[in-house]
Amino acid sequence: MKGVKLLEERKYIPFTEEMRKDYTILVPNMLPRHFKLFLQVFKNYGYKLELLETSGHRIIESGLKYVHNDTCYPAILVIGQFIDALNSGKYDVHKTALILFQTGGGCRASNYIFLLRKALEKAGYGFVPVISFNLGGLENHPGFRLTVPILHRLFYAIIYGDMLLSLVNQCKPYEVNKGETERLADELTVELADKMQKEGVSFKKVKENCKMILSRFAEIERVKEKKVKVGVVGEIYVKYSPLGNNNLEQFLIDEGAEVVVPGLLDFFMYCIVSNLTDIWLYGLNKLRYPVLKFVFNYLVKQQKEIIALMKEDGNFAPPTPIEHTMELIKDFMGLGTKMGEGWLLPAEMLELNDEGVHNIVCTQPFGCLPNHICGKGMMKPLKEKNPDMNIVAIDYDSGASKVNQENRIKLMLANARANMAEKERENGIKAEPENEKTEILA
Ligand code: SF4
Structure with missing residues (x-):
């Protein structure tokens, strides 16, 4: 009987064509910039989506009320945010x-x-449909279909989102006029979503738009100042979500650092490589091989073109091509390590180190x-071969003390500054005091 009850509790309610007309679909916020673009893509196809940007301890409390506290922290937050929204009275x-x-x-x-x-079910909302967003056909929702034109646009939204994420991080710590970078990124998010609808999906147009984004960011007036660069890696939700990582990016900027966060495209390609690895290692689903290989090569090619475009522009640091990232990890971990962020997590640490970002927060x-094994567990072997790496693992959970997290990051930053000063002394360069404005860019 208990088993039957469990099955009943887990029975899904399909999202129908009828629902599509007047239902609001709530979306948990993971990557604010990317998700705004994704939402616009869906809106253009007749869906009404709303991004949940709520925060505060009550989200954790709602999560803990309905989910066991042994569950992964991202699940507690996402479920808590949904239930908090349904309880808010804001939605029918x-x-x-x-x-x-x-x-x-x-x-x-x-x-x-x-x-x-x-x-x-427990909270009294068992009638609310939950749509599964996945590429593997895990569930059928007749009113929500990821068609090829939608997927194509979502892919370009990832390219735009990654570029905005990277350029905001490269400009914001140095901007002369406070708030200018965020304002420009907000403006461009709306503009790009609009362009995606009007211009259709042509990579030629995407490249033109990327050039336009680069030139608009280059116009931001910035001070030339040497700041400590800090990379952020980790489990995908706590790495990107301000709710999950207690607004880590803003904290690092406030502490005088420049933040470097690898983009979402890497994770997307990692998922494809994971599927290919299943075929290489275990011979599974061999029929999918040509399609997966074609998609992977297509993404690699487009990523290379965007990198070339950024290099040609010369104003901002481009990302690392995924093939190089895969090359960096091969002496440490096999591609078969693919639970959670798997091999990508230490690979991104190596990628950052290779880009000259030696200070890393692993969320x-x-x-x-899986992330404790591939994150914390890999710190020692990585540091043994790369003594310059200064990595700190920060645990995020419902009972973690924010002050404790911040103090550990401050300690890492103190080491980073000492290392930077030491390097400058070795190179005969006089270290400039933090925050001293020396030269205005742009
Ligand atoms: S990667 Fe897996 S184990 Fe880790 S938080 Fe996400 S779901 Fe949980």
């Missing part, structure tokens, strides 16, 4: 649906949809075994 709960992202990999994230449905959510 009978005209509201939720969307959850599933990679379809072996990690627990692929099962959180059942946890969410169970939590909704680790509570309850995340």
Whole structure:
């Protein structure tokens, strides 16, 4: 009987064509800039989506009320944010649906949809449909279909989102007029979403738009000042989400650092490589091989073209091509290590180090075994071969003290500054005091 009850609790309510007309679909916020572009793509196809930008301790409390505290921290936050929104009175709960992202990999994230449905049932919202956003056909929702034109536009939204993320991080710590970088990024987000609708999906247009983005950011007046660069890696949700990492990016900027965060395209390509690895190592689904290989090569080619374009522009540091990142990790870990962020996590640490970003915050959510192995667990071997690396692992969970997290990061920053001063002494360059404005760029 208990088993039957469990199945009933996990039964999904399909999102129908009828619902598409007047339901609001709530989206948990992970990557603010990218998600705004994604939402616009869906809006252009007749969906009404809303990004949840709520924060505060009550989200954690809502999560803990309906999800066991042993569950991964990202799941507690996402489920808490959904239930908090439904409780808020802002939405007609009978005209509201939720969307959850599933990679379809072996990690627990692929099962959180059942946890969410169970939590909704307990909270009295068992009738609210939950849409699974996945590329593996895990569930069927007739009113929500990821068609080829939508996927094509979402891919270009990832390219734009990654570029905005990178340029904001390269400009914001140095801007002369406070707030100018964020304002420009907000303006461009709307403009790009609009262009995607009007211009259709042509990579030629995407490249033209990328050139336009680069030139607009280059116009931002910046001070020439040497700041400590800090890379952020980790489990995908706590790495990117300000709710998950207690606004880590802003904290680092306030502490006088420049933040470097690898883009979402890397994760997307990592997921494709994981599928290819299943074929290489275990001979699974061989029929999918040509399609996966074609998509991977296509993405690699487009990533290279964007990198070439940034190099030609010369104003901002471009990302590292995924093939080079894969090359960097091969002496440390096999591509078969693919639970959670798997090999990508230490590979991104090596990628950052290779780009000259030696200081790294590795964000680790509570309850995340794969990332503790591939993150914290890999710090020692990476540092042994790369003594310049200054990595700190920060745990994020519902009971973690923000002050404690910040103090550990401050300690890492103190080491980073000492290392920078030491290097400058060795090179015979006089270290400039932090925040001293020397030269105005642009
Ligand atoms: S990657 Fe970690 S946090 Fe994410 S679902 Fe897997 S175990 Fe949980």
